Amino acid sequence: QQPVQSPQAVILREGEDAVINCSSSKALYSVHWYRQKHGEAPVFLMILLKGGEQKGHDKxxxxxxxxxQQSSLYLTASQLSYSGTYFCGTESWDSNSGYALNFGKGTSLLVTP
Amino acid sequence: NAGVTQTPKFRVLKTGQSMTLLCAQDMNHEYMYWYRQDPGMGLRLIHYSVGEGTTAKGEVPDGYNVSRLKKQNFLLGLESAAPSQTSVYFCASRAQGASNQPQHFGDGTRLSIL
Structure with a gap:
């Protein structure tokens, strides 16, 4: 049920771009993206609802x-503050138990000066 | 503005002991979730609830039980703790499913089973 994220890890120089992919084997209602810094709770980035859309949030x-059943996160002109682990969460319907939100294993992103 | 509060923040248990993790939210959210986070495994859904009095199994429910007697609280129980349950546990709440409402996470509970 966990969505599959790729790549597992990426290292960038400041100013470079990156793409993180997320795919699921289940029909999805929505996709959520979060970023987590070491030792902290995940922080919300954005939600995309079914209907095929694209969203922007700064860069x-x-x-x-x-x-x-795929989503991609695009980070452009990366900044040092972008470093962290990125998780995609996929929301799917279960007739017995409602909407579950499952997260992938994460993509570790390191931006270097 | 507390948001999602997890209690305790840290705990060390011996194998076979039992304990309950408490998650409380003050946002009147319908949905609540329990996840565990282990190195390289991401966030894995243990149990979740779509409203007061309801619970549902997630991806890794074995060894855990939950209850949602009050809308604002979601309890995660370990009846007989095992070393494999050493992990960081995150609780999250959400206004409702199938919407543009995000999950709000607590700060996590770091649990060690010796």
Whole structure:
């Protein structure tokens, strides 16, 4: 049920771009993206709802392809503060228990000066 | 503005002991979740609740029980703790499912089973 994220880890120099991918084997209602710093709780970035959309958040944006059950997070002109672990969460319907939100294993991103 | 509060923040248990982790939210959210986080495994859903009095199993429910007797509280119980349950546990709440409402996470409970 966990979505699959790729890559597992990426190292960037400040100013470079990165893409993090997320895919699920289940039909999705929404995709959530969070960033976590070491020793802290995950912090919300954005939600994309089914219907196929793209969202932007400063220099961080994301897309959601409902038919392919895939989402991608785009980080442009990376800053040192972007370092952390990025998680995608996928929301799917279960007739017995409602909407569950499962997270992937995460992508570790390190931005260096 | 407390948000999501987890109690305790740290705990060390011996194998076989039992304990309850408390999650409290003051946002009147319907949905609440318990996750465990282990190195390299991401956040794995243990149990969740879509409203007061309801609970549902997530991906890794074995060895845990939950209760949602009050809307604001979601309790996670370990009846007989095992070393494999050493982990960081996160609780989260959300206004409702299938919406543009984000999850709000607590600060986590670091649990060690010796």
């Amino acid at each position: 961080i944006s994301a897309s959601f392809n409902e038919k392919k």
